[in-house]
Amino acid sequence: MELVFFSIFSSLAIVSAMLVIIKKNVIHSALFLILSFCSVASLYVLLDAELLAAVQILVYAGAIMVLYIFAILLINIERERIIAHVHSQSKLALGVGVLLLIEIVFIISNAVYSKPLGTNATIVQEGAKMGNTELIASVLYTKFLLPFEVVAVLLLAAMIGTIFLAKKDIK
Amino acid sequence: MVPLSYYLTVGAVIFIIGVVGVLTRKNAIIILMSIELMLNAVNITLVAFSHYLQDLTGQIFSIFIITVAAGEAAIGLAIIIAIYRAKATINVDEVNLMKW
Numbered sequence: 632m633e634l635v636f637f638s639i640f641s642s643l644a645i646v647s648a649m650l651v652i653i654k655k656n657v658i659h660s661a662l663f664l665i666l667s668f669c670s671v672a673s674l675y676v677l678l679d680a681e682l683l684a685a686v687q688i689l690v691y692a693g694a695i696m697v698l699y700i701f702a703i704l705l706i707n708i709e710r711e712r713i714i715a716h717v718h719s720q721s722k723l724a725l726g727v728g729v730l731l732l733i734e735i736v737f738i739i740s741n742a743v744y745s746k747p748l749g750t751n752a753t754i755v756q757e758g759a760k761m762g763n764t765e766l767i768a769s770v771l772y773t774k775f776l777l778p779f780e781v782v783a784v785l786l787l788a789a790m791i792g793t794i795f796l797a798k799k800d801i802k
Numbered sequence: 803m804v805p806l807s808y809y810l811t812v813g814a815v816i817f818i819i820g821v822v823g824v825l826t827r828k829n830a831i832i833i834l835m836s837i838e839l840m841l842n843a844v845n846i847t848l849v850a851f852s853h854y855l856q857d858l859t860g861q862i863f864s865i866f867i868i869t870v871a872a873g874e875a876a877i878g879l880a881i882i883i884a885i886y887r888a889k890a891t892i893n894v895d896e897v898n899l900m901k902w
Binding site (some may be wrong): 645649664690718727796797 | 809821829832874875879884
């Protein structure tokens with residue numbers, strides 16, 4: 632049963648990802664990207680990562696894609712200006728991509744996986760009878776406090792940079 | 803129980819789709835969207851490993867990757883808007899002042 636859900640959501644994610652890079656209309660690409668993010672969030676639920684699924688839908692599909700759609704709105708491209716929407720080297724890029732994919736799938740299917748328990752002193756998820764959010768919180772604010780604060784400063788820097796780059800010059 | 807290699811293959815396919823999108827399209831916004839696809843594929847791989855090794859570090863790393871992707875998308879779009887104001891185009895082939 633889990634395999635049925637996995638195949639539905641993973642094929643939906645892959646097909647919508649392919650349609651993102653194929654479609655000529657930018658808004659269609661953005662909408663298919665939203666569909667891809669939502670199917671990836673469903674894959675996270677299958678992997679017992681409920682907080683990450685909620686964060687994915689809230690942040691990726693809810694905030695980042697809205698930002699993209701506003702930017703597309705502001706840019707206001709006319710469709711005739713883009714004559715050919717792919718490069719002339721698209722066949723070479725596709726060939727290299729297929730080659731890389733074959734190599735990666737070969738490596739993945741020939742790997743030998745053992746299943747060691749967490750040797751890293753991070754909390755083992757099965758034994759701790761808390762929900763996924765509580766577990767992440769218990770680790771994020773104690774063991775990973777420094778990356779948490781650094782990411783907060785990074786977001787501040789990104790916000791300042793974005794406002795400065797995108798504002799009009801007031802003469 | 804879905805084997806781990808199935809999730810890794812899905813992550814790899816989405817990553818390659820993102821790579822081909824970056825190398826192929828001319829519209830700068832689609833290039834940024836393909837970069838988001840690549841980051842998403844890495845997130846799938848990390849969460850799959852976190853589930854199969856019963857270790858939460860993968861999910862914490864994924865949260866940080868989502869955060870960094872948000873900041874990078876904002877700055878990338880601001881740069882595209884600035885380029886559009888200067889040259890009235892977002893075709894990456896036409897931003898070639900430094901080409902020799």
